[in-house]
Amino acid sequence: MMYGGTDAWNTIWLALKDNNCGSRIIATTRKAAVASHSSSQGGYYYKMEPLTFPDSKRLFFERAFGAKDSCYEEYSHLEQVSKKVLEKCAGLPLAIITLSSLLAGKTAEDAWNNVLASIGSVLANDPRAEDMSRILSLSYFDLPQHLRTCLLYLSVFPEDYVIYKQTLINRWIAEGFIHKTQGFTRSKRKEQSAYEIGEGYFNELINRSLILPVDVNYGQAQACRVHDFVLDFITCKATEENFVTSFDDLEQGQVSGYKARRLSIMSYNSEMATISARRGDLSHIRSLTVFGDFVQNSMLDSPALRVLDLGECRKLKNHHLAYIDKFFLLKYLRIRSDSITEFPEKIRGLQYLETLDVQDTHIDEVPSTITGLQRLARLYVPMGTPFRGGIIGQMQSLEEVEGFGVDSELGKSLLELRQLTKLKTLSVTVANYLLNMGSPNKRDWDDIHDYVGTLLSSNSFHHLAISYSDEYPYNGPLSLEAWCPTTRELQKLYISVFYIDKVPSWIRSLGSLRELELSVHCLRPEDVHILGATPALVFLKLKTHYGRNGRIFIRGGLFTSLQYLNLEIEYCGTALEFEAGSMPKLEDLKLTFKPHTTKCLNGAPSDLGIQHLYALTKVHVSILVWSGTGDEVESLIKAAVGTLPNHPTVSIVRPNKRQAECRHFTETWQYKRECAALTEKIGSLQIEEHGGN
Structure with missing residues (x-):
């Protein structure tokens, strides 16, 4: 087993003879980077999965x-x-x-x-x-010092707890564990953000098998969990080094001889919810995390507090936060409770606050007092929370905002985003009532179009997500062709707020774009070519009603960087085919389509050309069909997957009869055109009647 890095492997490699005599050498390592490096030198990289x-x-x-x-x-x-x-x-x-x-x-x-x-x-x-x-011990001491610190920090969390990546990295930043370095692009030097560096730390701990990935989407873990054995090991280390103090330590009087720095309290018994500072010297606490019942303010007398996480604190009320301003050095604050309905009144006193997370509360509006937080870089609010005019534009330090709400009265707040030169990540939610199916109010729909255009063209975003919390609307399709982003640094773009008429041609010019989510009314060959020519595209989630003339053909030579594809075809009547040489790096394929009859398949059932996707390791197909056609399609797909060299796992899902009711696109869209025409006619009559009065 190898514990060194790629340099250690290079040394071993020099001693191995490549003479084609048939000998084999097997080396095991806990480091994904070493395994990948060895395979690039002619070896074979096999990733061990946990036992069933x-x-x-x-x-x-x-x-x-x-x-x-x-x-x-x-x-x-x-x-x-x-x-x-x-x-x-x-x-x-x-x-x-x-x-x-x-x-x-x-x-x-x-x-x-x-x-x-x-x-x-x-x-x-x-x-x-x-x-x-x-x-x-070997794995722990093989870590560089900054990763040891980040790993020890996980002892703050209880056994079997799911730790979300975003929360963890932001806490690392507030604790001062992230050290900024210079990264390099192909053409120029580029400074990585603290969050991007922290994401690298997170992925490295996964690659070293020290934390378990959770909620993996497109190859990226959104959370992690610490194995019980690892947790016990790092808890012991953290205690030895006075790095983290647990509530149990306080109860047993184990802090009497030293000053606690980071305190984790698991108070699931209401009788334990009040802790006296006499248990130990708590005046130097820099970080406090509470799981369970709210802990009374008597134990929070610590002017040095930098991190306060009440995200798992039960029975938290508005009045519990009345004295929040006493922690004037606070850099990170997370609150999670259905009973929290407003921002703390004295929050303006937290002049050093950099991260504020109130996503899982019932706060319904951002108050003007928040403009006093001039160092706030990351703000997470409940989905669709409005920012009244004049607020967002004053927060010059913002780098990331999630939950920003837009309605017909708040479009002006989007223009203020142009003033935020540091803003790189934005998640916007459009009000659902603006997207009602069959709404005669065309002005609102046009406003949505303008809002999206403003977002695309007004800021140098790295990540932009525009969504809403209901089903896809049937209004549109709308065009994005005229709205070209002002930056070529855009890395992630998610637009799930409506269907567009076509893939805009400027997509292919986004040389840094790695992740893309779009809904296209009708997928044309031109759209496939634009997407396939986007050079750095790794993740693609695409939803479409149908392909032009009932066909979607993926030609060879396209999607040269794509590793993950999620394609959903909404209606029947479209045949899908991958040509040899297409998507040469595709590892994960997820398809949803509806071949109800031979007619709906545009001819005989097909294996989709999956046998041409040589890099596949995982295939998930939802065949929304209950007739005998589905059996034939399923057999063909499994046979095609069976020919692939990586022996990918395959999962094929079949729904019940009701879900698989045939919806052929030619019939469906004819019906919708008739409904739209009728709605337009009714709207015209109403206008004439109003004008006559």
């Missing part, structure tokens, strides 16, 4: 009792507790072997429950767990 539950169970019982499948009945009384123990192992063979050795020969259920309840301490004290501890 049946395989985990088989290994566990064989190690603990020498039991084969036929002998499980003898230990049926351990079925439930063994399941919980195996869940702790998360499919990791070393963890399974370690725990099974601890439980070998023990058949009493109580003994197993005791081990389950104290897995951390058992592993720490049992000599048979030395292998696990040794491996974790």
